[in-house]
Amino acid sequence: MSDTHLCRICIPSPSNIENICEVNQLSYIAQWFIFFCLPFIFAFGLRGGLLLSCQVAGYAGEEQLGEALDGSDIVIIPAGVPRKPGMTRDDLFKINAVIVKSLRTAIAKYCPNALVNMISNPVNSTIPIAAEVFKNAGTFDERKLFGVTTLDVVRAKTFYAGKVKVPVAEVNVPVVGGHAGITILPLFSQEGGTEVVEAKAGKGSATLSMAYAGAVFADACLKGLNGVPDIVECSFVQSSITDLPFFASKVSQWSEARHQLHITSCR
Numbered sequence: 001m002s003d004t005h006l007c008r009i010c011i012p013s014p015s016n017i018e019n020i021c022e023v024n025q026l027s028y029i030a031q032w033f034i035f036f037c038l039p040f041i042f043a044f045g046l047r048g049g050l051l052l053s054c055q056v057a058g059y060a061g062e063e064q065l066g067e068a069l070d071g072s073d074i075v076i077i078p079a080g081v082p083r084k085p086g087m088t089r090d091d092l093f094k095i096n097a098v099i100v101k102s103l104r105t106a107i108a109k110y111c112p113n114a115l116v117n118m119i120s121n122p123v124n125s126t127i128p129i130a131a132e133v134f135k136n137a138g139t140f141d142e143r144k145l146f147g148v149t150t151l152d153v154v155r156a157k158t159f160y161a162g163k164v165k166v167p168v169a170e171v172n173v174p175v176v177g178g179h180a181g182i183t184i185l186p187l188f189s190q191e192g193g194t195e196v197v198e199a200k201a202g203k204g205s206a207t208l209s210m211a212y213a214g215a216v217f218a219d220a221c222l223k224g225l226n227g228v229p230d231i232v233e234c235s236f237v238q239s240s241i242t243d244l245p246f247f248a249s250k251v252s253q254w255s256e257a258r259h260q261l262h263i264t265s266c267r
């Protein structure tokens with residue numbers, strides 16, 4: 001397609017092999033994939049030509065962060081520690097807030113127009129903090145900052161489809177609220193994430209399914225950037241539909257053509 005907006009996507013600190021799944025899902029439209037701090041980037045880079053239709057580059061070290069981010073259209077942030085059994089996502093706040101801080105500051109400097117897809121927990125806090133960092137830098141645009149809650153939707157759809165015995169593709173379960181404990185509000189309650197964290201016993205969280213969910217969400221962003229109409233996903237965004245300043249709800253993805261992010265109330 002000659003009018004396709006070829007995107008540059010940066011994924012700082014992705015978790016190993018799982019994120020190749022994410023890249024494979026998106027590579028049909030992205031022109032560049034930039035990895036930062038991926039230990040096996042060189043091996044992956046060699047195989048990249050076979051696996052992907054896009055160009056792959058890897059950077060490492062604080063001094064290369066600016067180069068990695070420079071001009072990115074989408075930045076997907078999965079960097080940070082996962083919780084261990086018995087912890088809540090809020091328990092990660094101290095450590096992950098520091099990890100993503102330098103990324104947010106660098107995004108404001110090197111790619112202030114990028115759509116930011118925040119995966120790192122606690123999303124309920126990393127998003128409001130990111131908003132403040134961008135406000136201080138004078139780059140905040142509420143239409144471009146997303147807490148990725150797609151995994152809640154993926155789970156809700158899977159649970160519901162299993163229960164009523166229909167294909168997952170035939171159901172839709174919007175999830176509103178936030179991304180922690182009782183703030184995750186699908187049409188039915190879910191204890192999303194906790195069982196996986198316990199099963200992995202401290203060795204990561206829902207990393208693989210998050211790679212899929214992250215790819216679904218980033219794909220919606222790519223479609224929005226390419227002017228595809230009516231792309232709707234749930235996301236944790238700045239919001240005025242409740243008294244809360246940030247709230248996950250259905251949003252139609254940011255579109256260069258429409259210059260606006262529609263937030264609907266999921267009624």
Ligand SMILES: NC(=O)c1ccc[n+]([C@@H]2O[C@H](COP(=O)([O-])OP(=O)(O)OC[C@H]3O[C@@H](n4cnc5c(N)ncnc54)[C@H](O)[C@@H]3O)[C@@H](O)[C@H]2O)c1
Pocket residue numbers: 013014015016037078079080081082083092096099118119120121122123148149150151152179203204205206207210
């Ligand atoms: N939003 C969601 O639905 C969702 C789903 C799954 C995981 N998560 C969150 O994503 C984050 C990662 O989870 P995971 O299961 O992929 O964990 P993981 O341990 O498999 O991967 C974490 C990645 O972060 C990097 N990292 C760790 N410390 C770092 C530091 N100081 N600086 C830069 N990078 C650093 C690691 O190198 C690794 O690549 C966690 O905060 C987790 O809670 C969110």
Ligand SMILES: O=C(O)C[C@H](O)C(=O)O
Pocket residue numbers: 082083089121151192193194196197205206
């Ligand atoms: O549960 C976690 O800690 C990881 C993630 O937020 C999830 O929902 O799977």
